[in-house]
Amino acid sequence: xxxxxxxxxxxxxxxxxxxxxxxxxxxxxxxxxxxxxxxxxxxxxxxxxxxxxxxxxxxxxxxxxxxxxxxxxxxxxxxxxxxxxxxxxxxxxxxxxxxxxxxxxxxxxxxxxxxxxxxxxxxxxxxxxxxxxxxxxxxxxxxxxxxxxxxxxxxxxxxxxxxxxxxxxxxxxxxxxxxxxxxxxxxxxxxxxxxxxxxxxxxxxxxxxxxxxxxxxxxxxxxxxxxxxxxxxxxxxxxxxxxxxxxxxxxxxxxxx
Amino acid sequence: xxxxxxxxxxxxxxxxxxxxxxxxxxxxxxxxxxxxxxxxxxxxxxxxxxxxxxxxxxxxxxxxxxxxxxxxxxxxxxxxxxxxxxxxxxxxxxxxxxxxxxxxxxxxxxxxxxxxxxxxxxxxxxxxxxxxxxxxxxxxxxxxxxxxxxxxxxxxxxxxxxxxxxxxxxxxxxxxxxxxxxxxxxxxxxxxxxxxxxxxxxxxxxxxxxxxxxxxxxxxxxxxxxxxxxxxxxxxxxxxxxxxxxxxxx
Numbered sequence: 010x011x012x013x014x015x016x017x018x019x020x021x022x023x024x025x026x027x028x029x030x031x032x033x034x035x036x037x038x039x040x041x042x043x044x045x046x047x048x049x050x051x052x053x054x055x056x057x058x059x060x061x062x063x064x065x066x067x068x069x070x071x072x073x074x075x076x077x078x079x080x081x082x083x084x085x086x087x088x089x090x091x092x093x094x095x096x097x098x099x100x101x102x103x104x105x106x107x108x109x110x111x112x113x114x115x116x117x118x119x120x121x122x123x124x125x126x127x128x129x130x131x132x133x134x135x136x137x138x139x140x141x142x143x144x145x146x147x148x149x150x151x152x153x154x155x156x157x158x159x160x161x162x163x164x165x166x167x168x169x170x171x172x173x174x175x176x177x178x179x180x181x182x183x184x185x186x187x188x189x190x191x192x193x194x195x196x197x198x199x200x201x202x203x204x205x206x207x208x209x210x211x212x213x214x215x216x217x218x219x220x221x222x223x224x225x226x227x228x229x230x231x232x233x234x235x236x237x238x239x240x241x242x243x244x245x246x247x248x249x250x251x252x253x254x255x256x257x258x259x260x261x262x263x264x265x266x
Numbered sequence: 267x268x269x270x271x272x273x274x275x276x277x278x279x280x281x282x283x284x285x286x287x288x289x290x291x292x293x294x295x296x297x298x299x300x301x302x303x304x305x306x307x308x309x310x311x312x313x314x315x316x317x318x319x320x321x322x323x324x325x326x327x328x329x330x331x332x333x334x335x336x337x338x339x340x341x342x343x344x345x346x347x348x349x350x351x352x353x354x355x356x357x358x359x360x361x362x363x364x365x366x367x368x369x370x371x372x373x374x375x376x377x378x379x380x381x382x383x384x385x386x387x388x389x390x391x392x393x394x395x396x397x398x399x400x401x402x403x404x405x406x407x408x409x410x411x412x413x414x415x416x417x418x419x420x421x422x423x424x425x426x427x428x429x430x431x432x433x434x435x436x437x438x439x440x441x442x443x444x445x446x447x448x449x450x451x452x453x454x455x456x457x458x459x460x461x462x463x464x465x466x467x468x469x470x471x472x473x474x475x476x477x478x479x480x481x482x483x484x485x486x487x488x489x490x491x492x493x494x495x496x497x498x499x500x501x502x503x504x505x506x507x508x509x510x511x512x513x514x515x516x
Contacts, residue, residue: 028356051378108270109277119499121454123461124469124488127476131298203366210368214462229374229463237378241371252366253359 053235061239071224078220081137082209085144089201093149094194097156107157118150123211130216140212140220147208148201155197159190192262199255206248300481308486318471318487325456325468326494328384332391332452337445339392340399344444347400348407364397373459387459387467394455395448402444406437439509446502453495 037055044054053061065071100107126143133139167189171181213222221240228236267275282302288294289301300308312318347354372393376386410433418428460469468491475484 025355028352029359032353032356032360047379052375105270105273108268109273113274113278115503116496116499119450120492120495121457121469123454123458124472124491126461127472127484127488128299130476131295200365206366207368207370211370211458214370225371225374226462229377232378234375234378237371237374241375244371245367248366248368249360249363252363256359256362 051234053238057235058238058242061235062242065236065239065243074220074224077137078209078213078222081140081213081220082144082206084137084141085148085209086202086205088141088145089148089152089205090198092145093152093197093201094156096149097153097194097197098160100153101157101160104161107161111154111157114150114154118154122146122208126212126215129212135216135218137217139216140209140222143212143216144205144209147211148205151204152194152197152201155200156190156194159193159197160186162193163189192259192265195255195259195262199252199259202255203248203252210244297479297481300485304482305485305489308482309490310486312483312486313490321467321471322490324384324466325460328387328456328467329391329449329452331384332388332395332456333445333449335388336392336395336399336448336452340396340444340448341403341441343396343400344403344407347404354404361397361401369394370455370458373462377463382463382465387456387464390459391452391455395451398447398451399444402440402447403437406440406444407433409440410436436513439506439513442506442509446499446506449502450495450499453498457491 040052040055044052049057100110122143125146129139129142129146133142163186167185168181171185176184210222210225213220214226217223221244225237225240228234228240285294285299286301286303289296289299347357370390373386373390376389380386380389414432414436415428418432423431456467457469460467461473464470468487472484472487472491475481475487
């Protein structure tokens, strides 16, 4: 795919974008058809959902909830990225430590972490810290795993040259280790971003009185599909755009490496 | 067992022992966390009582159904994308960001669509698992070396023979990876759904015990669930590694 896009002529790239737009249009069409099939009480039409979303975005109460989610997500993302990077470098630099902890992390990655939410709630209480903990818990593991692999895979020759050139440890980190690991680490950041968002929202669904996740659960309990779909639309748009940007950056970094 | 394996075992045993001591000495609030020995006792007593067997089986059934449907749909989707390069190119940006969307937000919608029964759970499991299966199937088909197809043609295999004797065996390890991810994702989604809104099942019972401050049951169920999922995942990963090693050795 990467090779395709890079080598393709501008017109071919343009056609691919057009195809994607067509596909999105087809999906919206399918949504409309499904709306006709099951009725507006179960699934609002795309138009109704968009209208509702515009209303929501203008509502100051919604803005407060969105800001709360953004704040929790921001902190959780910071913990996932920085904490994951630190732990990953540590586990990558020391072979045996990495071998000991890697399978444990992979297992932790695969279990439904939602099961642990009562423990998180009991430890952190209802509030923003529980959401942050939940988001970070989801997002940190891929960052650790990707960073660890990246540090392990640094070509030994690079480190030897750094030593031969008498680089200080700081210069080695900045000029050798960072550029060598950046593409992999960034992929970890990208996946960590998605999972942190998921974790934060799930945390809000159970452990909160505010935020977008809370609004979703609230709408579900009050049987308001229009709000559910409007919020889903907002989140899908946000996640898709953010992830496409990160993916484009990721590919550029990999291509440069 | 390797040296790292022994150390890992030691670390796990030490962590459990430390938790046990910390709980017994009340360094950790006993309302929040109970000692591991009491978690184990709780797990054993609820297994022995049989009170929760129905819920556990129900969850496993839902996961199995979601997995089966995701497997079939995902495989078909992977083949379709492989056969239609133009569709594939168009869908690529959407597929790449699929797991960035918290699919889980559709669960409330499925409840409205299907009603409060098992089908919203199965549907959310399928939604979460199917794309991983499709992407890995696609990856598998793309990784079949061109030389294998040429050999098949030289040997005069019919398209059907080529599919079953060459293509499918060659991409089996990747398809297996997809199936493994589908199992894991189906588990995650079904149990998350049971937590949010359901009337029965593993996740529901944990949430119920939590709301009633019934710590031995809650931690017992939690330990049991993590053990089941961990064991399934560990078995599938070991099997997967063997498949990949064998196909690399050929």
